[in-house]
Amino acid sequence: MxxxxxxxxxxxxxxxxxxxxxxxxxxxxxxxxxxxxxxxxxxxxxxxxxxxxxxxxxxxxxxxxxxxxxxxxxxxxxxxxxxxxxxxxxxxxxxxxxxxxxxxxxxxxxxxxxxxxxxxxxxSWFCQNFSEGYLLEPILAGYVALPVADIGEPFIDIDDLADVAVTALTQPGHSGKVYELTGLRLLTFAEAIGEIARAAGRSIQYEQVPIETYTATLTEYGVPEEAIALMTYLFTEVMDGRNSTLTNGVEEALGRKPTDFSDFVQKSIALGIWAETPGGEEAGATRSPEIEPRQ
Missing domain, CATH: 3.40.50.720 (NAD(P)-binding Rossmann-like Domain)
Structure with missing residues (x-):
């Protein structure tokens, strides 16, 4: 007990x-x-x-x-x-x-x-932003527009992150450690959306848009100004290639490789995340936009 x-x-x-x-x-x-x-x-x-x-x-x-x-x-x-x-x-x-x-x-x-x-x-950016976060609704709608150039990001599966956190909280040997947690490979947002579309059998268009267009859309959806400012910072400053490297943080902490993005996609498909319901409506389509890229 x-x-x-x-x-x-x-x-x-x-x-x-x-x-x-x-x-x-x-x-x-x-x-x-x-x-x-x-x-x-x-x-x-x-x-x-x-x-x-x-x-x-x-x-x-x-x-x-x-x-x-x-x-x-x-x-x-x-x-x-x-x-x-x-x-x-x-x-x-x-x-x-x-x-x-x-x-x-x-x-x-x-x-x-x-x-x-x-x-x-x-x-790094979460895989689950495509399945649980602010990108889910655009994916279900078949159109994703982001102000991101062809910059590779090593998307991390949150299940891996949780495993590392719990290990650090419950087992010795992790005090004083800085773990950089990334996935197995670099993917641009366009490549990630393309992989989801192919695996899910969906038509999903990806478009790179100017930051001004993106922020105007967020404003139209009623996203708070502070959240828009954060997304602007992350997309225009942090997504400049500085994080386009892979690390062994997951393996160092857990003794195993991180989850590949393809495996995350298959898990999500098995859960019906991007599926259409029998009535023709898409699962999750009524969710409001969430701007929590790393929470």
Whole structure:
């Protein structure tokens, strides 16, 4: 039976990475507390009065900052939370970070200088953005327009990321490590969409559009300005080729190769993610746009 005194707090515990980490920890009989605005003990990055309650009886924390470590104010929030966590007895921090973002590295330094055990997970763009996130609705509609040049990205399967996070949280030997997590190969967004289309038997058109056209479309959909600013930064600054390299972070942490993008596609097809329903409507077609490329 897991003991409450060793609770693990998973911030963003209902998000793409957090929900998977929570389930794995539960399966391992680790006492888990979900950090979410809608949890029994609510947590909100924008409301520091919610921080102390979720930290009670917590030994380890998985930190996933919403919406991204590159946004203004992220460093201060990470610093304030980290200091409070250590003050309240937290002994271990595992933080989700991004590749190629100087702002994210500033946040990493805060965690690394916390005085407790730490592990940094620098993730490339998620495979699941095509199946669970902001690209799902355009894929189902058969038309994906992005302001991205022919830059290769080593998309990481979130299941791999969750495996690494849980390993770092529950097994020795990962303290003081920075794991850069990538997939097995580089794919442009156009190539990734093409692979999905062929495997799913769908017609999906991909078009590279100017950033002005893309942001205007997001505005039309009612996406908040701060989310549009983040996507503009990621597509125009970070997607400049700086991350077009493969790493062995998954293998270093887990002793196995990362999941190939083709395997992710086949898993998604098996789940019916991109399938049409018997009535002709497409699964997930009514979902609202989500702008969480690395959460």
């Amino acid at each position: 897991a003991q409450d005194i060793t609770k693990t707090l998973v911030l963003g515990g209902t998000g793409k990475t957090g929900s998977r980490i929570v389930q794995q920890l539960i399966d391992r009989d680790v006492a888990v507390r979900i950090g979410s605005r809608f949890a029994d003990i609510p947590f909100d990055w924008l409301d520091q009065s919610t921080w102390v309650p979720v930290l009670q009886d917590v030994k380890a924390v998985y930190i996933a900052y919403q919406p991204d470590l590159a946004v203004p104010g992220a460093v201060d929030a990470i610093r304030d939370f980290t200091q409070l966590a250590v003050k309240n007895g937290v002994q271990q921090l595992v933080m989700l970070s991004g590749r190629g973002e100087p702002e994210a590295q500033d946040c990493e330094r805060v965690v690394r200088q916390s005085g407790v055990d730490w592990t940094i997970l620098r993730a």
